[in-house]
Amino acid sequence: QQPVQSPQAVILREGEDAVINCSSSKALYSVHWYRQKHGEAPVFLMILLKGGEQKGHEKISASFNEKKQQSSLYLTASQLSYSGTYFCGTEILGGTASKLTFGTGTRLQVTL
């Protein structure tokens, strides 16, 4: 089952913050985050494995809740280069190893 992302789309001014959520109906082994620009391949951002984990850089970070069914991606002080579509990719607990099911996607546009 495909994880649900929210919001579907968001428009930010440069410097503003955004949060993108990814929710699964099943417990997860891991969650991955990717960014895809129009006409290009997705680029790996980070992977979270542990419940309660938070990781990332200063301006792009992510969390994985204790129940391991939800993850959030935090974009701080957004830059124009952050524009693109963000996908979470989820590995189901007990599922096929390394097989990812990608979320519905969140389109982010950063403007001046």
Added chain:
Amino acid sequence: GAVVSQHPSRVICKSGTSVKIECRSLDFQATTMFWYRQFPKQSLMLMATSNEGSKATYEQGVEKDKFLINHASLTLSTLTVTSAHPEDSSFYICSARGLLNEQFFGPGTRLTVL
């Protein structure tokens, strides 16, 4: 970071012909590669998992006789779309699994079947 190449980047073919797409991991060995299909403004849909030296595992609803996958070496997987039809037109993307189970994606192949 790891680099994955895909060739060709764009192909236009006539209905009924076969098209082969290559996916290569350039600076690492990939025992597992994945093939996805993506329609405009939609998410990536996994078609099959390709394991070096063994048969590919196809997702439900994907015809294995139509989408032939060969993973002959640790750096190369190929997807052949046989007897292509206009409904096969799409963006096909491969990825290679890294050491941490992350996936490194190729640049994609846009297939247009006339």
